[in-house]
Amino acid sequence: MSKTALIAGFVIAIIIVGVAAFYAGMSMAPSKTTTATVTKTVTTTVSSGAGGATVTVTQTKTVTSTAGGGAAPSWTPPSKVKAAWIYVGPVGDFGWSYMHDLGRRVVAALYKDWLETTYVESVPESKLKSTIESLIQKGYQVFFTTSFGYMQGTLDEAKLHPNLLFFHCSGYLRYKNMGTYFADLYQIYYLNGLIAGALTKTGHIGYVAAFLTPELVRHINAFAIGAKEVGQQLGKNIQVYVIEIGAWYNPTAARQAAETLVNQYNVDVIAYTEDSTAILEYAEQLYKQQHKQVWVFSHYSPGYIYGPDVVASGQIVRWEVIYADILAKIKAGVYTPYNLENVDYWDLLNSGAVEFGCWVFPNGTVMHINPKVIPILKNIQVTDKLTGKKMSVYQLVMERYEEMKSAPMYNALDSLAITHKYMNITKIYIGGKEKYYYIAPRFDPFIGPLSGYNIKTGAKVKVPAGVMLGHDALWTMQWFVDWVHIVGKK
Amino acid sequence: MRLIVTKRVKPLKFGGIIIPFLSIIVGIFLATIALYGLARVPPLLVYGAIGQSLISPQMLQTFVMLTILGVALIIPFNAAVWNIGAEGQIIWGMIMSAFIGLTVAVRYIIVSPSDLPKYTNMPGMFVLPTPTVSGAYAVEALSMNPGAAICLMLIVAGIAGAVWALIAGLMRAYLDIDEVATTLIMNYIAYYAYNYIVYGPLQGITISTSGFGLSNALHPALRFSRISTATTATWEGVALMIAIFVIAWFVLRQTTFGLRLRILGSNPQVLRAAGINVRKYIVLALTISGAIAGLVGTILFAGNLYQLIKIKTITTPPTHNIGYTAILVSWLSMLDIRGVPIAAYIVASLFQAGINLQSSLGGVSGGSAMISSGALTYVLIGFVLTTFTVLRVFAEYSIKVVREGR
Numbered sequence: 001m002s003k004t005a006l007i008a009g010f011v012i013a014i015i016i017v018g019v020a021a022f023y024a025g026m027s028m029a030p031s032k033t034t035t036a037t038v039t040k041t042v043t044t045t046v047s048s049g050a051g052g053a054t055v056t057v058t059q060t061k062t063v064t065s066t067a068g069g070g071a072a073p074s075w076t077p078p079s080k081v082k083a084a085w086i087y088v089g090p091v092g093d094f095g096w097s098y099m100h101d102l103g104r105r106v107v108a109a110l111y112k113d114w115l116e117t118t119y120v121e122s123v124p125e126s127k128l129k130s131t132i133e134s135l136i137q138k139g140y141q142v143f144f145t146t147s148f149g150y151m152q153g154t155l156d157e158a159k160l161h162p163n164l165l166f167f168h169c170s171g172y173l174r175y176k177n178m179g180t181y182f183a184d185l186y187q188i189y190y191l192n193g194l195i196a197g198a199l200t201k202t203g204h205i206g207y208v209a210a211f212l213t214p215e216l217v218r219h220i221n222a223f224a225i226g227a228k229e230v231g232q233q234l235g236k237n238i239q240v241y242v243i244e245i246g247a248w249y250n251p252t253a254a255r256q257a258a259e260t261l262v263n264q265y266n267v268d269v270i271a272y273t274e275d276s277t278a279i280l281e282y283a284e285q286l287y288k289q290q291h292k293q294v295w296v297f298s299h300y301s302p303g304y305i306y307g308p309d310v311v312a313s314g315q316i317v318r319w320e321v322i323y324a325d326i327l328a329k330i331k332a333g334v335y336t337p338y339n340l341e342n343v344d345y346w347d348l349l350n351s352g353a354v355e356f357g358c359w360v361f362p363n364g365t366v367m368h369i370n371p372k373v374i375p376i377l378k379n380i381q382v383t384d385k386l387t388g389k390k391m392s393v394y395q396l397v398m399e400r401y402e403e404m405k406s407a408p409m410y411n412a413l414d415s416l417a418i419t420h421k422y423m424n425i426t427k428i429y430i431g432g433k434e435k436y437y438y439i440a441p442r443f444d445p446f447i448g449p450l451s452g453y454n455i456k457t458g459a460k461v462k463v464p465a466g467v468m469l470g471h472d473a474l475w476t477m478q479w480f481v482d483w484v485h486i487v488g489k490k
Numbered sequence: 491m492r493l494i495v496t497k498r499v500k501p502l503k504f505g506g507i508i509i510p511f512l513s514i515i516v517g518i519f520l521a522t523i524a525l526y527g528l529a530r531v532p533p534l535l536v537y538g539a540i541g542q543s544l545i546s547p548q549m550l551q552t553f554v555m556l557t558i559l560g561v562a563l564i565i566p567f568n569a570a571v572w573n574i575g576a577e578g579q580i581i582w583g584m585i586m587s588a589f590i591g592l593t594v595a596v597r598y599i600i601v602s603p604s605d606l607p608k609y610t611n612m613p614g615m616f617v618l619p620t621p622t623v624s625g626a627y628a629v630e631a632l633s634m635n636p637g638a639a640i641c642l643m644l645i646v647a648g649i650a651g652a653v654w655a656l657i658a659g660l661m662r663a664y665l666d667i668d669e670v671a672t673t674l675i676m677n678y679i680a681y682y683a684y685n686y687i688v689y690g691p692l693q694g695i696t697i698s699t700s701g702f703g704l705s706n707a708l709h710p711a712l713r714f715s716r717i718s719t720a721t722t723a724t725w726e727g728v729a730l731m732i733a734i735f736v737i738a739w740f741v742l743r744q745t746t747f748g749l750r751l752r753i754l755g756s757n758p759q760v761l762r763a764a765g766i767n768v769r770k771y772i773v774l775a776l777t778i779s780g781a782i783a784g785l786v787g788t789i790l791f792a793g794n795l796y797q798l799i800k801i802k803t804i805t806t807p808p809t810h811n812i813g814y815t816a817i818l819v820s821w822l823s824m825l826d827i828r829g830v831p832i833a834a835y836i837v838a839s840l841f842q843a844g845i846n847l848q849s850s851l852g853g854v855s856g857g858s859a860m861i862s863s864g865a866l867t868y869v870l871i872g873f874v875l876t877t878f879t880v881l882r883v884f885a886e887y888s889i890k891v892v893r894e895g896r
Contacts (some may be wrong), residue, residue, distance in 0.1 A: 084849065088802070088887060112546055118852035120845055124810035127800050127845075129722045130548040134845050136547065137720065149799040151698070155619075156796070160719045172698035173619050211800070214701050247803045308523070475622060476697045 003478055012203055075336040077103035078278045081111075081327060083120040087149035093249055095300045097121060100146045100169070101328050103319030109332035114331060130155040141165060142330060144323070148213075152380060163337050167326060170215070172475075174417065177245030179335070184215075184351040186474065187220040187404045188315045189271065190445040191356050191397055192297045193226020195312050195369065196269040198393040199295045200227070203236040206261030208279060210248045212455060212486075216273050220460045221452070223271050224484045225445040230393055233382045240484045245390025258282050260487070262294055269312075271297040280306035289402030295373075297358070304359035304367060314358035315368045321353040325415075344417035346471060350402040351414060351435040356401055368401070369394070388442055400443055409439045444468055447450050452481040493567045506824050513881050514836055517874030525869060533887035535850055537844075540870075543675060543842035549829070550723035551794065552841055554731045555786050556834035559816030561738045562782035564827050567820055568742065568774040570755040575658060575673025576813030578680030579780040582654045583647035584786020584808065588644050588798050591708045591791070592692060595639035599629040610719070616709045620698040627707075628695050636711040638728070644788050651784020652777045654680065663769035667775065681807050688800045703800025714793035725792040739827050751775055763808055768847045783813065815841075818871065822878065840870045 006049065085104050087097040103120060104205035107119040118140070123131050128150050132143060142165045143155045144249040158166040158178035174180055196205050200427040205227055207215045224240040232239035243257040255278040261267040272279050283294045284307035297308060298314030322345050329335045347353035359367035369377065384396055391399075397459040426447070427436040448463035461479040463469065469477075480486070502508075510789055518540060523530040555691060561577055566573045600622070601609055609615045609629045616630040632639070662669040685703070693699070694706040714724035742748035753760055754771050761768050790809065791798070801807050819837050823829030844867030 084852075088806075118849045120808075120848050120852065123845075124806050124808065126794055126808050126810050129794065130551055130842075131845055133720050133722070134546065134548045134842070137548070138846075138849060149704075149802070151704075151796050152795070152799075211703065211802070213703065217701075249803055306523075378641045448882055457554060472697070476701065 010228065013219065013397055020235055025076060027378065031290055036059060042048045044222065047299055056392065075333070075338065077333040077336075078141055080114055080116060081331055082096045082116045082140045083142035083144065083327060084135045085144045085146065086135075086150065087119060087125050087130065087250060088125075088149065089275070090122050091119070091277050092275060096248065097146065097302055098320050100144075103321075103323045104144075106320035107323045110324065111327060111331075115327060120192035125149045127155060132157045136161065136164065141269045142327070143167065144169065146170075152396065155323050163336065163339065165330060167340075167343075174341050176339065177337035178340050179345075179346035180417075181326070181347070183313045183317050183322065183342075183345075183347045183351075185317070186218045186445070187240045187349045188354055188356045189219045190222040190226040191401055191404075192226075192271055192313055192315070193223040193378065193445075194230050194393065194400065195226075195373065195396050196223065196295070196297070197227035197230030197232075197238060197270065198234070198377055198382075199312060199373070200231065200236060200238070200269045202266045202268050203231060203238050204265055205238065205240045205266035205326055206258065206265065206270040207240055207242045207255045207484075208246045208254055208261070208270065209257075210274040210276060211246065212242075212244050214475055215454065218474050219478065220275055220484055221481050224481050225450070226479075227269075228483060229385065230380075230382055230396070234380065236386070238483055240268060241487050242480075242484060243487045245274060246303075249275045251276040252277040254281050259444040260288070262292075265435055265487070269295045270317075272299055273298065277303060277306045280311060283307055283310040285308075302357070302359045304370065308370070309372070311370055312373045316355040316357050316360065316366070318353050318355060318469055320449060321351060322347060342417045343415065344420065345415045346423075347414055348407075348410060349401070350387075350407040350410040369397070374434040401439045407441045410441075413439075420471035423472075425463070426468055440468060446474065452479045454479045455486065492892050492894060495530040495887050498886060500886045500887055502813055506826055506829065507829065508701075509597070509881045509885055510822055510824065510833065510836075510878065511828065514874050515876035517585045517877040517880075518870060519871035520877065521870045523874065525866070529607075531847070531851065536847060538781045539847035540667075540839065540843040543839045543846050546842055546846070547718065547721040547723075549842035549847075550717070550721045551727070551793050552838035553831075553834050554723050554727045554817055555789060555812055556819050556838055557731050557831050558734055558786050558789070559783060559812060560823060560830035561734055561827060562779045562786075563816050563820040564823070564825060565742065565751065566779045567749040569771060569775040570758075571662070571772050571775045572670045573655065573658075573673055573776055573779045574670055574814075574817065575655060575676050576783040576786075576816055577671070577781070577807065577809055578677040578813075579651035579654050579783035580787045580790065580809045580813055581651040581677075581684050581807065582679040583782065583784030584782070584791045585684055585692075585796065586650040587643040587788040587789070588692055588705055588708075588865050589793045590639065590643045591712050592706050595632065595634050595636075595642070595712060596630045596709050597633045599631055601627045601629050601890050603627060614711070616707075616711075618694075618706060620696045622695050622772075623697055623700055630706070630709045631708060632711060634708075640714075640792065641713055643792060644730075644785055647784040647788040648781040649784070652781035655776045655783070656773065656782025659773040662776070663772040669879050673776075677813070678804070681804055683802055684798070684807070685801050688798045692798055694797075699797075705798040708792060708796040712792060713796055714789070716793075722794050724789070727789045730785060730789065734785070735827075735831065738782075740826055749869075768795060785810075785871060796888065797821075813861060818875065821874075824882075837871065840874070843870065854868040865886050 002096050021479055042375040042401060054078060057163045084098060087100060089097040090102040104117055104119060107117060120131050144167050146169040148170045151168055151173050154166050155173045162177055168178060170182050171180050175439060203288050207220050222243055222319060228238045239259055245253040245257050247253060254274050254276050258270055258279045261270060269277060280296055280298055280303050283296045286292045286294055287309045294310060295312040296310050298311050301341045302316055302319055303314055304311050354368055358366045378392045380393045382393055382396055383390055410423060413423050423440060425439045427438045430437045446469040448467040449465040450463040452461045454461060518658050520531040522536045525536060526533055531810055562576060563573055606627050611619055614632050617622040618628045622628050658672040660671045661672055688703050688705060692705040694704050699706060714726040717725060748772060750761060750766060795808060799808055815837060819830060820834045822833035847866050
């Protein structure tokens with residue numbers, strides 16, 4: 001008897017919970033087909049200048065609008081903005097999630113008068129939606145989902161909650177209440193490549209990649225293009241060897257990949273895109289124990305302390321630049337749940353969201369290049385292929401950096417999806433005595449002529465001379481320049 | 491002085507109910523002390539989060555999946571066949587559901603951008619959000635009845651999970667290779683196969699998916715319908731859970747087949763003496779388990795994710811390791827199928843408590859919380875499980891201290 005009673009009780013409990021949840025949800029969800037009749041009183045005050053008499057005209061209008069039917073809905077920015085961040089990894093990874101959380105902490109402290117933040121870390125894709133729902137229940141209105149894998153889930157949630165704001169990092173899909181943002185490192189990888197080309201003695205350069213996604217493919221290409229630019233002038237035969245380790249955080253695999261590159265491919269400079277510090281530590285160990293110099297470029301967070309003898313330079317990200325902008329615009333009523341469809345931050349060096357360097361000093365200044373490396377670079381002379389001027393590699397790197405850093409038109413073009421296509425215009429003809437106006441920095445690594453091969457099919461790819469690859473071409477890049485080789489693939 | 495430990499002849503009365511509940515209460519209490527000691531997490535906040543999560547609809551999806559998986563594991567566990575491979579079976583269920591949902595049940599129409607407006611509001615058409623690599627757009631059109639397609643997805647996913655478990659079952663039954671090792675290893679084979687498929691046969695065709703390790707998104711008509719916006723649990727998932735639970739209960743408790751399975755777990759010699767093919771029962775136990783786990787793959791794919799996403803780190807597959815958590819559920823239920831939903835409810839709540847607690851802590855003083863939601867959840871579950879183990883020892887064995895005569 002007790003058996004049956006238990007089961008029956010349980011089935012009933014499930015049904016009750018289910019039904020209750022259904023109605024709770026129904027009552028919370030905005031109804032889809034409400035026809036609202038709004039009586040609007042429009043008062044127009046007209047002052048006639050001459051006589052000083054004031055005429056007041058009162059009109060009464062009846063406006064019938066269907067929710068979601070096109071009429072601009074009213075939106076008042078919340079007096080207290082509650083924003084939640086969702087991370088794919090632990091914030092202690094000192095890579096991707098750590099830097100996002102650093103950004104969150106900066107804005108939380110800066111905007112503390114009106115901003116309340118929280119975060120949930122190590123959220124797998126399959127738990128994204130229920131995590132968002134839990135946070136909605138706690139009253140959060142703004143969500144930053146910081147993993148490419150969250151794209152579909154964020155979109156589904158955005159469609160279900162049309163009065164909340166969603167921002168997805170690194171993705172493609174947008175909606176009227178879902179924007180996207182990304183801090184892109186390709187220019188910095190190019191600058192790192194210039195240094196790599198000067199530092200390598202063997203001409204063989206290594207690259208440890210988490211996955212060969214378009215983002216990493218363009219990093220690797222930019223890095224390889226930089227290395228070749230300097231290396232070729234110095235008579236080196238630059239070859240870049242890439243190992244894909246298949247994980248964003250796997251210190252063992254990263255270390256093994258670096259060991260393979262050094263021992264089997266005679267590599268003496270390594271760059272990487274993955275979230276551990278294993279490669280920095282490996283190179284430092286090699287230097288201390290075997291007196292072998294393998295230069296590395298630290299990735300994402302300032303990595304100089306992990307290898308002060310081996311870190312040449314690196315890439316640093318500052319998500320707070322983007323977060324501060326987005327949240328202020330939400331507070332000011334610029335971003336609403338009805339106009340995010342075109343909001344797509346693609347932040348390059350000019351924005352400050354990314355930085356060329358490997359360390360941030362306590363006083364806030366950035367170490368662009370390890371002081372140990374600077375004299376080496378100053379002693380190597382090259383020709384700037386843009387101007388034909390002779391200069392040291394150090395000077396070349398810093399000039400390129402300054403140029404990319406101060407691309408004034410990019411500030412106007414980098415935060416909307418519709419303006420990205422103008423970012424690959426090097427110069428436009430405007431007539432008059434100026435004739436040309438420059439939009440992109442004068443130098444970009446992805447200006448043709450370039451030739452390469454598709455990493456899947458092997459088909460030849462050519463970029464004609466003078467053509468600059470733009471946002472879409474870079475975001476779908478699936479080809480390598482000719483001197484990049486994938487280890488273990490013919 | 492000696493300790494004498496003897497197994498109790500008669501189990502404790504109501505032990506099956508009292509022990510899990512007592513271990514949860516004591517475990518949570520100990521966990522709050524530990525959390526306070528380690529990270530100064532206010533105990534009231536912990537109790538609040540747990541209390542809140544017991545009634546929060548967000549845990550319903552985990553509850554549904556854990557119940558189904560708990561049932562899936564109880565069946566072989568009752569026969570002393572240890573299926574540690576639910577993860578791999580779910581993964582194959584996901585892959586095959588995706589195969590049906592993304593290739594068999596729909597066809598793709600390639601449309602030029604100028605023709606696109608015609609398709610955007612056409613019923614039964616699902617325009618993939620970004621263009622393909624060539625610049626044209628792709629539209630998914632149903633090529634079969636959506637109800638039939640969902641049924642097909644479930645059937646094929648069940649078969650896929652069953653086949654994956656069958657391999658280990660045959661190796662155990664005929665080659666005497668320990669199924670604990672094989673099922674566990676095969677999980678990882680499944681993960682890597684999944685990644686291969688996401689980058690290969692099922693790779694998406696639009697620029698937002700191609701090269702990123704994503705499949706196309708499932709046609710909205712083939713998606714399970716959520717019970718409410720507040721939860722990711724679906725009507726289909728709940729219906730499957732109830733059906734599977736009732737059928738499994740009936741088979742395990744009311745049929746000769748179920749009886750034989752249970753005897754296989756306690757005394758296989760009896761079965762052999764009765765002339766029953768024990769190998770057949772070992773294989774069947776694992777296959778049935780795999781089939782049910784495969785269905786969870788469909789629930790995950792068509793009910794929550796709608797698309798296959800590459801595995802970035804092998805420790806965080808799209809199943810979020812629920813196949814392993816289900817082992818915990820089946821043990822908490824004392825291998826009694828009636829206890830599975832209760833254990834699943836408690837474990838799902840504890841997971842939800844981790845999320846609730848972390849989001850409460852994350853905002854404190856703008857700093858970073860001392861402890862992650864994952865860690866919180868596992869501290870809670872770990873203490874519950876440790877208490878459970880200790881209590882079970884006392885329940886199953888009587889321990890006597892005997893003073894030796896001088």
